[in-house]
Amino acid sequence: MTISLDEIDRRILAELMRDARQPNTQLANAVGLSPPPCWQRVRRLEKAGIVRGYSARLDMAALGSPETALIEVSLGDHKNYPLEAVCESIAAIPEVLEVHITTGEFDCFVKVAVASNRDLEEFLREKLYKIEGIRSSRSSLSLRCFKSEQSVLP
Numbered sequence: 001m002t003i004s005l006d007e008i009d010r011r012i013l014a015e016l017m018r019d020a021r022q023p024n025t026q027l028a029n030a031v032g033l034s035p036p037p038c039w040q041r042v043r044r045l046e047k048a049g050i051v052r053g054y055s056a057r058l059d060m061a062a063l064g065s066p067e068t069a070l071i072e073v074s075l076g077d078h079k080n081y082p083l084e085a086v087c088e089s090i091a092a093i094p095e096v097l098e099v100h101i102t103t104g105e106f107d108c109f110v111k112v113a114v115a116s117n118r119d120l121e122e123f124l125r126e127k128l129y130k131i132e133g134i135r136s137s138r139s140s141l142s143l144r145c146f147k148s149e150q151s152v153l154p
Contacts, residue, residue, distance in 0.1 A: 013153055068145065073090070078107075086134065
């Protein structure tokens with residue numbers, strides 16, 4: 001279902017991106033509506049699939065995984081090891097935050113949360129490299145993240 005977004009819809013989306021836990025009354029006030037039409041608009045945005053859900057952002061360092069590894073992965077043979085199946089296997093690993101099929105030299109991009117360099121090595125040897133079809137990878141550790149968003153308003 002495709003819907004046309006007006007300025008109020010965009011303000012609602014911006015507010016929800018800023019703080020999805022705010023009460024409807026606060027959201028309505030922020031966007032210049034009374035609570036009932038604001039609630040109806042939010043429900044319409046959810047039903048249209050524009051708002052796909054709500055989640056908490058976790059501090060990975062506080063949870064014991066302060067390092068972020070960025071890994072580019074190449075497959076050896078696309079006929080015997082379909083890219084989607086390999087990516088689904090990678091995505092099933094708990095440390096994996098994101099998996100993207102990509103263009104260019106590598107077939108997919110993987111973002112992983114680990115506790116240390118040693119844990120990254122263990123992830124690569126004991127988990128990633130045991131997935132059939134993976135030919136090679138190139139890893140980088142993120143030194144510092146300046147922006148981390150799940151979505152943007154076009």
